[in-house]
Amino acid sequence: xxxxxxxxxxxxxxxxxxxxxxxxxxxxxxxxxxxxxxxxxxxxxxxxxxxxxxxxxxxxxxxxxxxxxxxxxxxxxxxxxxxxxxxxxxxxxxxxxxxxxxxxxxxxxxxxxxxxxxxxxxxxxxxxxxxxxxxxxxxxxxxxxxxxxxxxxxxxxxxxxxxxxxxxxxxxxxxxxxxxxxxxxxxxxxxxxxxxxxxxxxxxxxxxxxxxxxxxxxxxxxxxxxxxxxxxxxxxxxxxxxxxxxxxxxxxxxxxxxxxxxxxxxxxxxxxxxxxxxxxxxxxxxxxxxxxxxxxxxxxxxxxxxxxxxxxxxxxxxxxxxxxxxxxxxxxxxxxxxxxxxxxxxxxxxxxxxxxxxxxxxxxxxxxxxxxxxxxxxxxxxxxxxxxxxxxxxxxxxxxxxxxxxxxxxx
Numbered sequence: 001x002x003x004x005x006x007x008x009x010x011x012x013x014x015x016x017x018x019x020x021x022x023x024x025x026x027x028x029x030x031x032x033x034x035x036x037x038x039x040x041x042x043x044x045x046x047x048x049x050x051x052x053x054x055x056x057x058x059x060x061x062x063x064x065x066x067x068x069x070x071x072x073x074x075x076x077x078x079x080x081x082x083x084x085x086x087x088x089x090x091x092x093x094x095x096x097x098x099x100x101x102x103x104x105x106x107x108x109x110x111x112x113x114x115x116x117x118x119x120x121x122x123x124x125x126x127x128x129x130x131x132x133x134x135x136x137x138x139x140x141x142x143x144x145x146x147x148x149x150x151x152x153x154x155x156x157x158x159x160x161x162x163x164x165x166x167x168x169x170x171x172x173x174x175x176x177x178x179x180x181x182x183x184x185x186x187x188x189x190x191x192x193x194x195x196x197x198x199x200x201x202x203x204x205x206x207x208x209x210x211x212x213x214x215x216x217x218x219x220x221x222x223x224x225x226x227x228x229x230x231x232x233x234x235x236x237x238x239x240x241x242x243x244x245x246x247x248x249x250x251x252x253x254x255x256x257x258x259x260x261x262x263x264x265x266x267x268x269x270x271x272x273x274x275x276x277x278x279x280x281x282x283x284x285x286x287x288x289x290x291x292x293x294x295x296x297x298x299x300x301x302x303x304x305x306x307x308x309x310x311x312x313x314x315x316x317x318x319x320x321x322x323x324x325x326x327x328x329x330x331x332x333x334x335x336x337x338x339x340x341x342x343x344x345x346x347x348x349x350x351x352x353x354x355x356x357x358x359x360x361x362x363x364x365x366x367x368x369x370x371x372x373x374x375x376x377x378x379x380x381x382x383x384x385x386x387x388x389x390x391x392x393x394x395x396x397x398x399x400x401x402x403x404x405x406x407x408x409x410x411x
Contacts, residue, residue, distance in 0.1 A: 107132050108152050116186050130154045144199040168195050171263045173236040178229025180261045205245035213319035222255035224374050229260045231367035234302045241265040243308035244287040286321045287311045290335040296360050303360035310355030318343040
């Protein structure tokens with residue numbers, strides 16, 4: 001092998017001394033190529049690992065084929081072009097796209113990574129048993145969104161992928177201001193499925209309840225808003241199955257702007273009941289309906305969401321969840337009767353009592369009638385065990401869940 005070719009091979013062997021031109025050696029470090037990346041340790045480390053893998057591949061291929069001097073130099077120039085393009089597309093961003101969290105924080109995707117060739121990862125919002133939620137920014141539109149992905153351990157599990165896609169398909173049926181909006185279900189070049197949702201800035205109802213019971217006006221505004229959203233969900237042939245304060249977000253700290261999120265347990269209605277998925281229990285004990293625990297025949301439908309909604313109203317009026325049992329036996333026993341509702345305002349209490357009837361056939365399922373009940377008259381304030389909650393000066397950021405690509409025909 002000629003001297004220039006040997007020199008070129010040496011440059012491939014040592015990534016940190018890769019040269020632009022073997023005739024005029026100029027060391028190029030990753031930080032010189034990407035000044036904005038210098039402070040982002042995790043992203044830089046990811047880039048360096050990827051570059052090292054590419055260099056190793058080039059080295060092996062050159063040695064295996066015995067490239068000529070001309071071919072080797074052309075290979076280096078091509079590699080440089082590819083790396084520059086990779087850097088520009090995957091990591092270049094505007095200052096306001098800078099990540100908001102430290103290295104990964106337990107997520108499988110590093111801050112600063114580019115997803116779907118459009119969204120720059122800003123921060124990991126949440127990580128559950130099978131999924132991760134990220135706050136992202138569209139690098140061209142400068143708009144914030146959330147993206148949900150399956151964690152690496154379950155990406156090859158057919159059932160997990162199927163349920164993930166079902167989540168997006170069901171949410172795509174619904175368009176209502178009280179339900180989280182979806183942008184689409186996409187696959188990236190590696191085959192990863194991603195749900196893209198609107199980004200909601202505000203606390204969950206659970207967090208709001210930690211400040212104490214909701215004032216009467218806020219409680220009624222919340223009830224009206226969620227009743228309208230739940231009515232839209234049911235009209236679309238979907239049962240949510242996980243209505244709870246954790247799954248209600250309040251943009252701007254305002255109950256009147258509440259949105260229902262997380263359709264991970266949602267199922268399509270067929271003959272008035274939700275499709276079964278083989279799970280013995282789905283939801284949260286504190287807000288599950290009797291049917292979700294196997295009572296009343298175990299058929300889960302619209303009335304099941306109504307029951308959970310009733311528990312949510314009662315919890316918001318109380319400032320904490322009702323004592324509905326911590327074990328399966330306790331939870332079943334507590335659902336054989338209507339729980340105490342002393343903290344629910346007088347005007348709402350009869351309605352909530354009906355919503356919490358142990359027999360699903362005796363619960364109200366006409367949410368339009370429920371809204372009419374709240375349309376007129378002043379409610380009588382109930383006793384309060386805690387002071388009225390204050391408005392938070394700063395609203396924490398909360399994640400939102402699922403989606404599917406919607407077209408006009410989906411409406």
